[in-house]
Amino acid sequence: MADPELVDVVVVGLGVGGEEVAGRLAEAGLSVVGVERDLVGGECPYWGCVPSKMMIRAANAIAEARRVDGLAGSAEVRPDWSPVARRIREEATDTWDDTVAVQRFTGKGGRFVRGTARLDGPGRVRVGERVFQARHGIVLGTGTRPSVPPVDGLADTPYWTNRQAIEVEELPESLLVLGGGAIGLELAQVFARFGVRVTVVEALDRVLAVEEPEASEVAAAALRADGVEIHTGVRAERVSHDGQGFTLRGAGGAEFTADRLLVVTGRRAHLDELGLDTVGVDAGRRYLAVDDRLHVTDGIWAVGDVTGEGAFTHVAMYQAGIVVADVLDHARRADAGADPSGTASAAGGAAGSEAGGSTRAVPRADYRALPRVTFTDPEVGAVGLTEHQARERGVNVQVGLARLPSSARGWIHKAGNEGFVKLVADADEGVLIGATSVGPAGGEVLSALVVAVHAAVPLARLRQMIYAYPTFHRAIEDALRDMS
Numbered sequence: 001m002a003d004p005e006l007v008d009v010v011v012v013g014l015g016v017g018g019e020e021v022a023g024r025l026a027e028a029g030l031s032v033v034g035v036e037r038d039l040v041g042g043e044c045p046y047w048g049c050v051p052s053k054m055m056i057r058a059a060n061a062i063a064e065a066r067r068v069d070g071l072a073g074s075a076e077v078r079p080d081w082s083p084v085a086r087r088i089r090e091e092a093t094d095t096w097d098d099t100v101a102v103q104r105f106t107g108k109g110g111r112f113v114r115g116t117a118r119l120d121g122p123g124r125v126r127v128g129e130r131v132f133q134a135r136h137g138i139v140l141g142t143g144t145r146p147s148v149p150p151v152d153g154l155a156d157t158p159y160w161t162n163r164q165a166i167e168v169e170e171l172p173e174s175l176l177v178l179g180g181g182a183i184g185l186e187l188a189q190v191f192a193r194f195g196v197r198v199t200v201v202e203a204l205d206r207v208l209a210v211e212e213p214e215a216s217e218v219a220a221a222a223l224r225a226d227g228v229e230i231h232t233g234v235r236a237e238r239v240s241h242d243g244q245g246f247t248l249r250g251a252g253g254a255e256f257t258a259d260r261l262l263v264v265t266g267r268r269a270h271l272d273e274l275g276l277d278t279v280g281v282d283a284g285r286r287y288l289a290v291d292d293r294l295h296v297t298d299g300i301w302a303v304g305d306v307t308g309e310g311a312f313t314h315v316a317m318y319q320a321g322i323v324v325a326d327v328l329d330h331a332r333r334a335d336a337g338a339d340p341s342g343t344a345s346a347a348g349g350a351a352g353s354e355a356g357g358s359t360r361a362v363p364r365a366d367y368r369a370l371p372r373v374t375f376t377d378p379e380v381g382a383v384g385l386t387e388h389q390a391r392e393r394g395v396n397v398q399v400g401l402a403r404l405p406s407s408a409r410g411w412i413h414k415a416g417n418e419g420f421v422k423l424v425a426d427a428d429e430g431v432l433i434g435a436t437s438v439g440p441a442g443g444e445v446l447s448a449l450v451v452a453v454h455a456a457v458p459l460a461r462l463r464q465m466i467y468a469y470p471t472f473h474r475a476i477e478d479a480l481r482d483m484s
């Protein structure tokens with residue numbers, strides 16, 4: 001076995017979170033090895049956020065063109081998938097090649113290693129025959145993979161996950177979508193708008209089940225208006241493929257057929273692959289348990305989806321900032337005298353001069369005002385707690401709701417104006433603890449509500465604010481009025 005290579009930090013998995021941590025630590029002067037087995041950048045730029053939003057942008061253009069009738073004359077739309085597939089291939093993913101991303105990392109001073117990494121005892125990471133000894137820490141940013149339910153027959157079929165759906169060059173005639181969560185609904189609406197016959201099958205009694213029931217209703221109605229068939233309360237029991245198409249049988253005996261089957265029933269971290277037992281960490285959990293500085297155990301941090309704190313790029317980036325600050329803080333203190341290796345590191349000089357003391361405050365993770373957006377049309381934006389979650393926690397809940405079609409802007413907007421703003425307040429504290437904004441720009445309207453929840457702005461102050469006329473966000477004022 002080769003001698004271990006001594007470095008300051010090893011980052012395992014260079015997805016959104018890992019790449020951010022590794023790049024910033026390298027820029028701060030630490031010697032950083034970043035290990036990635038697939039593509040640097042991870043799921044978001046190649047098979048997630050970016051290409052899916054390009055698909056949605058295209059599908060929404062089709063929907064807007066179809067709204068010309070009745071508003072501005074007439075328009076004929078002939079959807080064509082080829083510009084979408086080309087844009088994803090050429091502009092978003094470089095045909096799923098990460099050369100530019102690797103250079104982005106090495107350009108910051110990081111050392112890149114392609115391969116699958118495993119922990120190999122305290123402070124050590126193994127990649128094939130190579131072993132790295134990390135002086136200051138190891139950061140795990142290994143993400144998640146699709147979680148495929150144990151449905152009889154499914155594993156033997158050529159079903160799609162998000163990856164095949166994003167890479168598709170020629171659309172099928174029909175598509176079954178197993179899973180009515182955010183990703184399932186976004187992709188279902190896109191494909192339907194391009195003429196695919198889409199059926200969504202969801203085991204729970206409503207789509208977007210983690211959001212407010214009113215949001216599920218609006219989203220389901222919008223998809224049905226696009227021609228999507230939605231079946232809720234149907235648990236998949238058996239899937240078969242006859243060489244041509246798929247048949248999915250539900251628990252009640254209902255059968256659905258289509259050319260393709262897309263399975264989007266959640267995501268799962270694969271902790272069993274990481275060698276966690278070699279550092280005394282339980283690999284049997286669903287996600288890596290972390291504290292509010294993203295610590296897993298001595299000398300090990302985690303970042304991104306693998307922590308289970310919300311599978312969003314903005315969570316990974318937010319956590320990355322905390323991990324970077326904390327690792328640098330540890331490195332500074334170690335270099336000021338407590339470094340067991342006794343070897344000087346660049347961290348002390350490059351990252352700050354508060355030798356010995358943790359004078360720079362390391363922020364702590366706080367997910368109270370975590371925003372989430374489902375980019376269907378209308379968009380479903382939400383922050384904090386739903387009404388149900390707040391009641392379950394025993395909060396003295398106050399709720400206000402305003403529908404967009406009856407607001408000035410919604411009425412003017414006409415076609416495609418479905419949506420609402422719903423506010424959830426803690427009546428005792430007089431602050432918002434959750435909010436949902438559904439509408440043509442639901443994700444953008446959400447920003448005001450995120451500020452309100454994050455900063456615990458008193459309801460009385462929100463009521464005194466001036467809301468521009470006629471905007472969609474004026475519905476916040478209407479919802480506040482509905483609350484009182």
Ligand SMILES: Cc1cc2nc3c(=O)[nH]c(=O)nc-3n(C[C@H](O)[C@H](O)[C@H](O)COP(=O)(O)OP(=O)(O)OC[C@H]3O[C@@H](n4cnc5c(N)ncnc54)[C@H](O)[C@@H]3O)c2cc1C
Pocket residue numbers: 012013014015016017018035036037038039040041042043044047048049050052053115116117118141142143144162183273274303304305306310311312313314315316375
């Ligand atoms: C279809 C889809 C749409 C999405 N849309 C949005 C959106 O609109 N907005 C949003 O905020 N989020 C969205 N997401 C979620 C977003 O993509 C993730 O939250 C984000 O990618 C998480 O980043 P991460 O760094 O935690 O993990 P990942 O991006 O999954 O990266 C983890 C990396 O670790 C590597 N890795 C794993 N194990 C090892 C190992 N042992 N050795 C070496 N490398 C390893 C993997 O190859 C991978 O590259 C979407 C996801 C999907 C699937």
